Structures are given as structure tokens and as C-alpha cells.
Amino acid sequence: MTELRGVGIGLGVAQGPVARMAEPLPAPDDSASTLTPDEELARVRDAVAVVARELEDRGSKAGGMAREVLEAQAMMAEDPTLDQEVEARTSAGKTGEFAVYAAFASFRDTLAAMGGYLGERAADLDDVAQRVIARLRGLPAPGVPDPGHPFVLVAKDLAPADTALLDLDKVLALITTDGGPTSHTAILAREKSIVAIVGAAGAKDLVDGETVIVDAAKGVVTTAPTAEELAQAQNRADARASAASAPLTPGALKDGTKVPLLANLGKPGGAAEAVELGAEGVGLFRTEFLFLSATQAPTVEEQTKAYTELLQTFPGKKVVVRALDAGADKPLAFLNDAHEDNPALGLRGLRALRASEDILREQLTALANADKATESDLWVMAPMVATVEEAGYFVALAKEYGIKTAGVMVEVPSSAIQAARILQLADFASIGTNDLTQYTLAADRLLGSVASYQDPWHPAVLQLIKATADGGKANGKPVGICGEAAADPLLAVVLVGLGATTLSMAPTALADVRASLLQYDLADAERIAQAALAADDAASARAAAQAAAQPVAQ
Amino acid sequence: MTEITRTVRIGSSNGLHARPAKLFAQAVKDAGIPVTITKGAGAPVNAASILGVISLGAEKGDYVTLAADGDDAVAVLDDLADLLTTDHDEA
Numbered sequence: 001m002t003e004l005r006g007v008g009i010g011l012g013v014a015q016g017p018v019a020r021m022a023e024p025l026p027a028p029d030d031s032a033s034t035l036t037p038d039e040e041l042a043r044v045r046d047a048v049a050v051v052a053r054e055l056e057d058r059g060s061k062a063g064g065m066a067r068e069v070l071e072a073q074a075m076m077a078e079d080p081t082l083d084q085e086v087e088a089r090t091s092a093g094k095t096g097e098f099a100v101y102a103a104f105a106s107f108r109d110t111l112a113a114m115g116g117y118l119g120e121r122a123a124d125l126d127d128v129a130q131r132v133i134a135r136l137r138g139l140p141a142p143g144v145p146d147p148g149h150p151f152v153l154v155a156k157d158l159a160p161a162d163t164a165l166l167d168l169d170k171v172l173a174l175i176t177t178d179g180g181p182t183s184h185t186a187i188l189a190r191e192k193s194i195v196a197i198v199g200a201a202g203a204k205d206l207v208d209g210e211t212v213i214v215d216a217a218k219g220v221v222t223t224a225p226t227a228e229e230l231a232q233a234q235n236r237a238d239a240r241a242s243a244a245s246a247p248l249t250p251g252a253l254k255d256g257t258k259v260p261l262l263a264n265l266g267k268p269g270g271a272a273e274a275v276e277l278g279a280e281g282v283g284l285f286r287t288e289f290l291f292l293s294a295t296q297a298p299t300v301e302e303q304t305k306a307y308t309e310l311l312q313t314f315p316g317k318k319v320v321v322r323a324l325d326a327g328a329d330k331p332l333a334f335l336n337d338a339h340e341d342n343p344a345l346g347l348r349g350l351r352a353l354r355a356s357e358d359i360l361r362e363q364l365t366a367l368a369n370a371d372k373a374t375e376s377d378l379w380v381m382a383p384m385v386a387t388v389e390e391a392g393y394f395v396a397l398a399k400e401y402g403i404k405t406a407g408v409m410v411e412v413p414s415s416a417i418q419a420a421r422i423l424q425l426a427d428f429a430s431i432g433t434n435d436l437t438q439y440t441l442a443a444d445r446l447l448g449s450v451a452s453y454q455d456p457w458h459p460a461v462l463q464l465i466k467a468t469a470d471g472g473k474a475n476g477k478p479v480g481i482c483g484e485a486a487a488d489p490l491l492a493v494v495l496v497g498l499g500a501t502t503l504s505m506a507p508t509a510l511a512d513v514r515a516s517l518l519q520y521d522l523a524d525a526e527r528i529a530q531a532a533l534a535a536d537d538a539a540s541a542r543a544a545a546q547a548a549a550q551p552v553a554q
Numbered sequence: 555m556t557e558i559t560r561t562v563r564i565g566s567s568n569g570l571h572a573r574p575a576k577l578f579a580q581a582v583k584d585a586g587i588p589v590t591i592t593k594g595a596g597a598p599v600n601a602a603s604i605l606g607v608i609s610l611g612a613e614k615g616d617y618v619t620l621a622a623d624g625d626d627a628v629a630v631l632d633d634l635a636d637l638l639t640t641d642h643d644e645a
Contacts, residue, residue, distance in 0.1 A: 079605045080600055082603070107605050
């Protein structure tokens, strides 16, 4: 087997035979036209009108977001500026095909050069050009293949016209060689819950009929899979399907050990969806959204309103709010606008809040106000605590404002190592696995060249998680996990085995993790965690945990 | 006939791309008179051209100037200016 890497959309997995999208038509030759310029122009205008109507028809059939996109494409086809560009070329004696090709190409290059969102619109324009040229040549419009059985669609990038009409009963998964996480393929795959991997350059060599496994959770396409790999993928797909329809029971292991499953939220609006997906509370509410778009801090009243809206959604449930976490990947001009060579190691998290203590005091005031007005169980924690003294400072300040439960984020190795001491002062700890991994392995999580270090399965990270959980046990204090690690169904079991008392994750991951926990007793989880801890590196820790879990899970 | 102009700031959170660009170009087309749009001190483009409008790369808060001639120009430009200052991307 070999593995091709791309960007996975969602957490699904699928397998099946490849069907490739037809390659784009070759560029038309610049040969002299045998028709008059007026005849060529009339041919183009007819073809453009037919294509525009086709796109509009597809749009009204597809509905929703796809309709907007297809209507925009129809407008591109009939664009007056483009028409002028075509006319200039047909007047010079070019064929209709070449005039269309050259006129679209000039706009395409402009868009592509603008990069980002506009660059990805270049693909929309390419698709319109292909359709018009195919029409002029009397060829069928390029589109989704129909091999007569379900297939894994492989394409350079999908145009909205293609994705809108995908027959979900036939398409098992999507793979594109081009396009990023904001391409139409990605957007529509999310909307329609299709397993997809975008930007997998290596997929260009896949051939029709070969079987592949598409694992969006890992962002990996496995070619020439073994029978065992196929069976594993099928198990995961089945488990996901049954997990999605399983009842929303509170998080627990097979032996009944409770592991409350909480949601990570970035704004109050996401709370209702989290409740629908079975969140038993909020394990991490990020407050940055109130501050990021502001040039100055929001008022106490504005903050009180937002926190009250959130807390009202979870009456009687736990809601853990993190004080403003600015710096590094989320700079805020009014907190710290000094240039830093190493922002991840700079004035961020609680350090930045202490330097602008009035902002922290206002936030605690607003949180205490919202707590008084609502029925939920509010916990407040400080981001990026590195020392025992910082933990003491934050807890004392929070209590001064009437916050009943005050704790710390453990993201820095020093806090994990001194957890027993920190948790004498703090009421709880919540481990941010992304930052803890970045600091443990000294690899900037925003830097692509060291991205391979950013793996929470690394045994050094797991040891620090265990140290933190042990510190909690010694003081009878809870230690939760609120990083992406908790959303990995097997790693979630390992985390519980290491002593984590709650798991918090993106609400869409709750079903997978709930189903995974129910397969293991606490003794199993501890044994699987031991296997991972004993490994040399992240990959072997994952493999060791899988092997240890195998005899238990079906 | 004198040329009428309106200078406004783009209101859509994601700028004048995608859906807002489509709504705007469609409205210009429906208005039935030639209208140009210029970003800052750039070159004017045909406002009924979705490609021309998208290629401006106008973001939220950017200034654009609309220009048109004729009896209807004032009413047409007032409507279009409203369209540009509205946020069509708010969820």
C-alpha cells in the first residue's frame, strides 16, 4: 500500500473503486477561421446562452448555496466584458473556440494572480470556458463520470456545476488534486457530508477502477489497501454510521465510569447545535470572538450580554469559560502590539492579561454578572499558565469577583510538571493539547516545515498529561482535556486511561468519541494508555494503542 | 447630460466577491443603463460585468465610486449605492 496526503474534510472514511473526471479539453489551435467574424461571434453567443441556461437549470435543481454559485457562473458566461474580449478576437479572424479560450484565459490569470478566495474562483471560470468550448465543438459538456456503480470520484478540482448534481448514492468519496479547504469541493462536501480529501497532488496517478481508502480524519488516501485495511475502514465507517444514529447517552466507559463529554465553542450561537449533538456542557468557551474584530475591548455590558446568552443554553450544566487568550496566532492590537521574534513564547495568554489587568477585571465582572443572572454552573480558567504563582494570582483575582470555580489551562510543560502544586491552589485544570504539544516538542504549530512534530500522540505529551492528571488526583481536583486530541476516538480512550476526567471537543466529534468510549472498561483504557506511554514516538504510540485496543473492540 | 457619481464604502463582511458581486452586477444589468465602478483611484470597469466587479478585489470598508449618465442615473445610483453598503454576508 502507499499513502497519498491531502487535506481531509470532516472525519469520515470511505472506500471504493476510482472513477476519474474527464480530463479538460485540449486548448484550441490558433488556426484561421473559415467563417466571417460575424458568423463566429454569433456561434459563440449562441453557445454562451445555451451554457448559461444549462447552469441556471442546474442551479434551480440543486438549490441552496449551489444555486447562488451556479447563477454566478451563468453570469460569468454572459459577462459583457468577456463578450467584448471575444468580439475583439473574432473580429481579428480567430475561430470562436480560440476567441473564447483566449478571452477566458485573460480573466482567469487575473483572478489566479489575486490568490486566496479569488484564485479559487479561477476554477469556476475554467469550467465555464470548458462548457462553452465543448458546446462549440458539439461535444458533451465535461462532467461527473457514470461508470454504472458507486465510485470514488477523482478530479483536478470540482466545479460547482459538477458538485451540485452529484448523485450521493453513487459517490462514495471525493478526492481532488488541486484546491484547498476553501474550494467549492470542500465547501460543498461539508454541506452535503461527503467524505472528501482536497489538494492531494499524488492522486493524479490514480486510475479508473483501482480501489482506494479515503480517510478524511487523517487526510490520507490509501492505494492498494490490504484486506485487513479495507475491513478496518469498513468497521470505522459502520461505527460512524451507527454512532450518528445512536442515542445521546451521557459519556461513559463500558463499565459505567462517567466521562462527561463537553463541547468546545467559539461563540454563543453554536450552543444550540452542541446540545442537539449531546454535549453535557461546555468544556472550553473561547472568548476571543468578542475581542478579535474590535480595535478596543468590548464593554462590560456587551460581554455580560454575550456570556448570559451562552449560559442560558446550559441550565444546570457546567460551562467552562476561558479568559481572553490573545497573542501568537491571535494577536490583539490593544493588548500587545510590540513586535516579537517568537510570539508563541511571548507576552500572550495570562501574561498579556496581567499586563492589561483592567481588561481581565472587566471580563471577570461580566462573567460574574452573567453567572448571577443564569442557572448554569460557571467555571472560569486562565489561558497559558506557566507558574504556580500565576495560578495563585488568577484564582485569587477570580474569587475576588465572586467566581466560584476558578482554574487553569495546562499548556506549558512547567505547569504539567508542577500540577500537584498548582492544583492545590486551582479548583481544576484543563489541558490544551495543541499548545502542550507545541511547547513540549519545541515546534511552532503555525509553521508548516515543522508540522510533523505537532502530534499529541507523542509519548512525551502523554506523560505530561498523565502528570497533570496525577496532580489532580493528589488534590481531589478534576483534570479535563479541551484540545483537538479529545476528538480522536482512540486517543480519547488513552486520555481517560491517563486519568482525564472530562473530554471537550468540537460538537461534530461527540458521536464518534461517545461510541468509542463505550467499547472499553477503565482497566482497558489504562492498559491501552500504558501501551502508548511506553512507545518511542507518536506513530508507534498510535500503533501500540491500536494493537492494545484490538482484542477489545470489534 | 452630466455624469452622476456616488462614492460609498463596501458593507459586505467578505467584500465585493461571490454573492454580493453577483447581486450587484445583476442589479446593474436590470437597471438597463451603463454604469461604471471604480475602486479608489483605479480604472473604471463595467459594473454589469461580474468578472470586472470581482476583479476589483474590493474588501469591506474599501471606497468605490459609481458613475452613470442619463435621466434615471440619480435613482439608479442611489439604489446601487444602498446595495453596496448593505452587508449581504451576515449570517
